[in-house]
Amino acid sequence: MASLKPGISVQYTExxxxxxxxxxxxxEERDIQxxxxxxxxxxxxxxxxxxxxxxxxxxFLSSAVLxxxxxxxxKVYEKNSTLRMCGINxxxxxxxxxxxxNRIFDIYDDLDAALAAGESAA
Amino acid sequence: xxxxxxxxxxxxxxxxxxxxxxxxxxxxxKMKAQxxxxxxxxxxxxxxxxAFINAVKHGNKFDPAKKITITYTIRPExxxxxxxxxxxxxxxGNIPDPTLGDNIYKIGGRGLFLIRSYMDEINFxxxxxxxxxxxxxxxxxxxxxxxx
Numbered sequence: 001m002a003s004l005k006p007g008i009s010v011q012y013t014e015x016x017x018x019x020x021x022x023x024x025x026x027x028e029e030r031d032i033q034x035x036x037x038x039x040x041x042x043x044x045x046x047x048x049x050x051x052x053x054x055x056x057x058x059x060f061l062s063s064a065v066l067x068x069x070x071x072x073x074x075k076v077y078e079k080n081s082t083l084r085m086c087g088i089n090x091x092x093x094x095x096x097x098x099x100x101x102n103r104i105f106d107i108y109d110d111l112d113a114a115l116a117a118g119e120s121a122a
Numbered sequence: 123x124x125x126x127x128x129x130x131x132x133x134x135x136x137x138x139x140x141x142x143x144x145x146x147x148x149x150x151x152k153m154k155a156q157x158x159x160x161x162x163x164x165x166x167x168x169x170x171x172x173a174f175i176n177a178v179k180h181g182n183k184f185d186p187a188k189k190i191t192i193t194y195t196i197r198p199e200x201x202x203x204x205x206x207x208x209x210x211x212x213x214x215g216n217i218p219d220p221t222l223g224d225n226i227y228k229i230g231g232r233g234l235f236l237i238r239s240y241m242d243e244i245n246f247x248x249x250x251x252x253x254x255x256x257x258x259x260x261x262x263x264x265x266x267x268x269x270x
Contacts, residue, residue, distance in 0.1 A: 062171050062233075063172055063232040066232055091161070098236065098239045099226075101226070104227075
């Protein structure tokens with residue numbers, strides 16, 4: 001089952017809830033606020049315990065998005081759930097490396113790898 | 123023959139996050155026209171967005187009466203951008219490193235760190251309400267080497 005929400009699409013598989021960012025650029029405060037208001041209820045209401053954030057559409061983001069990701073990860077961990085990220089392009093991954101957030105987020109090359117990691121951990 | 127295209131420009135924009143979209147697009151187009159490397163354009167784009175957000179949020183505190191002046195010069199060898207807000211300024215040296223200790227878990231505080239990481243040179247005026255950033259064109263290989 002998949003659903004479209006402002007700025008994201010959500011897919012529910014047997015093993016994970018996959019949240020895919022739809023926009024190529026995520027910059028403005030209002031975009032980030034809107035994403036937060038969209039993603040948080042998905043996390044709160046999902047019966048799944050494994051979440052994947054897929055960035056494959058995203059070509060550019062600001063540091064405010066990193067703050068949003070930290071908020072999401074906090075919410076996920078409060079639910080005793082897991083969060084994986086995937087599809088991050090090399091230029092954006094460099095931002096994660098520079099800020100050292102690659103050390104605290106669980107990041108995979110693509111969706112298949114993120115799903116496989118969840119299956120092997122189950 | 124010398125180009126009649128101006129290399130520099132100064133633009134005054136409102137204190138809202140979407141206000142710089144047009145001028146940022148113009149700056150990036152000029153960098154592409156001057157054949158800057160893609161990584162340089164990405165880096166300057168990031169630095170510019172972060173500096174502008176800081177000016178809107180921390181400088182002018184979203185006050186619609188206050189403006190932001192963006193001055194830029196794009197030459198084949200380097201791009202220079204200055205952003206001045208109408209706020210009280212700040213001391214750049216007092217901003218904590220977001221990669222150290224528990225700072226890594228903080229929601230904000232990474233903008234200036236990213237600007238420092240991605241730009242080749244940055245300078246502030248004494249008051250701290252104007253930042254000037256330089257990005258050299260990697261394709262021209264003219265970036266000054268650090269002194270020993």
